[in-house]
Amino acid sequence: MILFLIILVAFVCGGFLFMGIREPGLIKNWLKSSRPLITLHYIFPTVFGIVLGSYIFSEPINFYNSILLLFSILFSFQTSVIINDINDIKTDYFSNKNSILNSDSFPIKYYTLLSLFFFIISIFLALLINYRLFLIVLFGHVLHFFYSSKPLRLKRFYPISIFMLSLAALLTAISGYALFDSYKPFISFPLKCALFIFIPLFLSLNFRDLADYRGDGKTNITTLFTIFGFEKGRHINAYLVLLSYLLVPLILKFYPLFIATIPLGILSFYFCLKKPFNEKMIFYIYFIMVAVLGVLLHTKTEIFLGPIF
Amino acid sequence: MILKTAIQKIEKEKFSFLLGYLTVFSIILIRNILESSFEGKQLLGFSVIPSHSFFMTFVHFPLFYISLFTWIILIFKLLTGENTIKIAKTMTVGMTVIIIAPLIDIIASKGSGYKLTYLTGPETITEIHKFFYFTKDLLQASWGQRLEISLVLIGSFYYVFIKTKKYFISIIAPIIVYMIIFIHSVLPNTIAKIPLYLGFKNLTPKAILTGGIFSIDSQNYSVIFSLFTILACVLTISIEKKDEIKKVFNLKSSSIAVISVSLGIIYGLFLIFRYYPFILISPIFYLSVFLSIIIAIFINKISQLEINTMGFQLLAIAIILSGFSFGYIFLTLILISYIVKRFLKPDWIFVFPIFIAGFSLIFQETTFKTIIPLKNKNVELKGKKLTGWTFFLNGDYNKALLNYLKANSISYNIETQKRIGQCYLNTGNLEKSAQELQKIKNPDYETFLSLGRAYEQNGKNEKAINIYKKAIEEVFSPEEFYVKIAQVASKNVMESEMNEAINKAFLLGTPKHKLYQIKADFYFRKGNLEDAMSMYNNSLAYNPRSSASLTGKGMTYYRQGKNVEAEEQLLKALEIEPNNDAIYNNMGVIYIAKNEYEKAEKTFLKSLKINPNQEEAYYNLGLIYEITGDKPQALKMYQKALNVNPDYLPAKLKIKLLKK
Numbered sequence: 001m002i003l004f005l006i007i008l009v010a011f012v013c014g015g016f017l018f019m020g021i022r023e024p025g026l027i028k029n030w031l032k033s034s035r036p037l038i039t040l041h042y043i044f045p046t047v048f049g050i051v052l053g054s055y056i057f058s059e060p061i062n063f064y065n066s067i068l069l070l071f072s073i074l075f076s077f078q079t080s081v082i083i084n085d086i087n088d089i090k091t092d093y094f095s096n097k098n099s100i101l102n103s104d105s106f107p108i109k110y111y112t113l114l115s116l117f118f119f120i121i122s123i124f125l126a127l128l129i130n131y132r133l134f135l136i137v138l139f140g141h142v143l144h145f146f147y148s149s150k151p152l153r154l155k156r157f158y159p160i161s162i163f164m165l166s167l168a169a170l171l172t173a174i175s176g177y178a179l180f181d182s183y184k185p186f187i188s189f190p191l192k193c194a195l196f197i198f199i200p201l202f203l204s205l206n207f208r209d210l211a212d213y214r215g216d217g218k219t220n221i222t223t224l225f226t227i228f229g230f231e232k233g234r235h236i237n238a239y240l241v242l243l244s245y246l247l248v249p250l251i252l253k254f255y256p257l258f259i260a261t262i263p264l265g266i267l268s269f270y271f272c273l274k275k276p277f278n279e280k281m282i283f284y285i286y287f288i289m290v291a292v293l294g295v296l297l298h299t300k301t302e303i304f305l306g307p308i309f
Numbered sequence: 310m311i312l313k314t315a316i317q318k319i320e321k322e323k324f325s326f327l328l329g330y331l332t333v334f335s336i337i338l339i340r341n342i343l344e345s346s347f348e349g350k351q352l353l354g355f356s357v358i359p360s361h362s363f364f365m366t367f368v369h370f371p372l373f374y375i376s377l378f379t380w381i382i383l384i385f386k387l388l389t390g391e392n393t394i395k396i397a398k399t400m401t402v403g404m405t406v407i408i409i410a411p412l413i414d415i416i417a418s419k420g421s422g423y424k425l426t427y428l429t430g431p432e433t434i435t436e437i438h439k440f441f442y443f444t445k446d447l448l449q450a451s452w453g454q455r456l457e458i459s460l461v462l463i464g465s466f467y468y469v470f471i472k473t474k475k476y477f478i479s480i481i482a483p484i485i486v487y488m489i490i491f492i493h494s495v496l497p498n499t500i501a502k503i504p505l506y507l508g509f510k511n512l513t514p515k516a517i518l519t520g521g522i523f524s525i526d527s528q529n530y531s532v533i534f535s536l537f538t539i540l541a542c543v544l545t546i547s548i549e550k551k552d553e554i555k556k557v558f559n560l561k562s563s564s565i566a567v568i569s570v571s572l573g574i575i576y577g578l579f580l581i582f583r584y585y586p587f588i589l590i591s592p593i594f595y596l597s598v599f600l601s602i603i604i605a606i607f608i609n610k611i612s613q614l615e616i617n618t619m620g621f622q623l624l625a626i627a628i629i630l631s632g633f634s635f636g637y638i639f640l641t642l643i644l645i646s647y648i649v650k651r652f653l654k655p656d657w658i659f660v661f662p663i664f665i666a667g668f669s670l671i672f673q674e675t676t677f678k679t680i681i682p683l684k685n686k687n688v689e690l691k692g693k694k695l696t697g698w699t700f701f702l703n704g705d706y707n708k709a710l711l712n713y714l715k716a717n718s719i720s721y722n723i724e725t726q727k728r729i730g731q732c733y734l735n736t737g738n739l740e741k742s743a744q745e746l747q748k749i750k751n752p753d754y755e756t757f758l759s760l761g762r763a764y765e766q767n768g769k770n771e772k773a774i775n776i777y778k779k780a781i782e783e784v785f786s787p788e789e790f791y792v793k794i795a796q797v798a799s800k801n802v803m804e805s806e807m808n809e810a811i812n813k814a815f816l817l818g819t820p821k822h823k824l825y826q827i828k829a830d831f832y833f834r835k836g837n838l839e840d841a842m843s844m845y846n847n848s849l850a851y852n853p854r855s856s857a858s859l860t861g862k863g864m865t866y867y868r869q870g871k872n873v874e875a876e877e878q879l880l881k882a883l884e885i886e887p888n889n890d891a892i893y894n895n896m897g898v899i900y901i902a903k904n905e906y907e908k909a910e911k912t913f914l915k916s917l918k919i920n921p922n923q924e925e926a927y928y929n930l931g932l933i934y935e936i937t938g939d940k941p942q943a944l945k946m947y948q949k950a951l952n953v954n955p956d957y958l959p960a961k962l963k964i965k966l967l968k969k
Contacts, residue, residue, distance in 0.1 A: 184818030
């Protein structure tokens, strides 16, 4: 195991060094476009899955495996970010002219190589934990591949695109849970938790498409905003975000949670409609919600279990 | 109209072959993971043993679907005359339909999923319409599969109609596509039955299909589907580029490669034959030889070919996957041959790695130990192991034991030791079995399972439970071992132990029908028939195909004196599991209760034909003969019951009574 880890570290360092020397701006540019806020959005469900698994199976958290998994998810997401960027060159040309891929000097070849590099790291890290986790992480890669890359490129079809993103987030939670039950995680992952992760995200993730509205329209990508128009779409999106916050206590059947979700939902609603739109604010509120849920998970774990109806 | 526009859009889409292939592979992967994660008995990736799971997930399953994919492309090409790449593009997107089946099955089965298996053989042609029985729930056709096949057929009709505008051809298309799907479903078992059709009855199809020179059963399946894929690719390329195909499969220019690989195989065959004579009976062996020759020809020619056409690229993928199914040594040697042929001078040196590759087909991981036969023992060891495994799969455990004992005397090996223990277990020598299995220092999943079974059958339930607990600690499929503990506890009316195990198994995702069935069995044994019936009904609500619950329900009716209802339930169970000896045994008991002795006798004999190691079946037969006045025959049966289990008290008492 240690030997594998050493090989992996050497591979990572060597890879970064090689690409850093061949293309000096590459690593810097990647760091710029690595979307740390969305990355965190994928890390939280994983941590949630780990903590939930630890509670359900009354077993302590294996920190070594947990760290490996978190890094695997991190690199997996970074792979998908790069693949998405490469496939979005056209969209970004209209809506994000500052994108690194739109600068003439940037070689796509190295960016593709970087994605392959991250893919290998993420798969290797998962394999270090066990074969099942490797399959689950691979499943996640496949979802992202279907989402952004041709020939399916499901991000073009609303609401399938949002469905895929929510599913990917749910999968990261299941991967955390699978550290404890690596054999039948899909069946044994509590349905209540699956719904509590999936439904609110499915309703609220539209806001990510707001910034790309122009590019999406010109490249035939359907989103909530290209279907209903910018203004109407903005309002629908705000209501959906509010609804997603209000649904959390209902799904968990823990109504005191309304004390937190109502103000946070209203705040998100306000920031969704505020001009100019600032995506970061929505994420910050989401992180507060995650913190609240974290406290709940620690103090009242039983509310995340049990029947749905 | 929408479909037409969609097809046109897909055809215009620009993406590389690699992306297209990755998409197809990814779709197959998702289907595989979903199907294997939710089905009651299976696990994520189909097997708890990673090497088996790897072949299933990354070789066997992709080859099955790629074969289907290439054959359907060929049919569409022949019917519509459309460009192959355009058809393939549409097919790539259309492949997403295969994800539907497991999803529908998950919903239809209330979360547990259905196990999909290959059809039993060409005799199922009379049941070819089974997929269209929309009113019945059948083991071989799940709801998801029906929907999936229906969508494929509708899609085939529309695709051909859009391209040709001819109704007749459009109606023919789904019929041919359906036949291709059917052929793929029966192909493995048909090939396994070839020796049977030729009059050779010594080996069962199971021994042929899952034994032989490959240690993992899905490798054998992969060989079959590789050849089928290659055949479709060759036919497709022949339509487009006949000359290219002639160039590749020109035996004259590839004669050195063909001779080298053949000599390697013949040399291997010469060494192994006296220790493993079954090799010449297995059709999989002949298919492997044929496939390895094709691989050798392809490697010989690949650097001279224009491989930009889709057919060639698919052919290359099929050949790489075939190489995987032959094992890593074969694959490595083939790669070395390619590198030598491509980059070294003189290029004829490549005959050496190709020769060894041919040899490795038979000797696998022991290739380098056996190719220079300085020590004949290594060849004998390999041969004995292969023979032992074939007998084992054939159910001839005594013969298997002899071979494994011989192999172990040549060189001790954990795998052989495990098989020795399992042979003793299957021949009823429980003490010896436990003894042999206990010797294994680092027990694997199968060892734990067998050791637990040995203790269980020997009545040492506490020990069995402890072994299962140890397996859980080692994280070998914990939910399966919790179920085992619950079953042992249920049998011995250890309520708290059973409940604890059931709760754990539930948390780990064991399907509810299974857990309800264990509880029902517990109440049944306690004599609490009302609760047992209610639990069996709960179990059947979650899985109407649970043969164990149907049997349990039938036996509960029997205990309540409702023999007609009991028979009805057991007949349902037999429809689902026609080879379950225990169900036949229970059925016989019901026939005795109904005073239908002739039927009962036939049923017990059937049960014993499936599994001759059942003291209860012999005992019941004895009862029938006693009732019908044939006392000598009855005595013989009681004696046979004692031969199986010398401690079987009812038989001992009967013998005493009859001898008085």
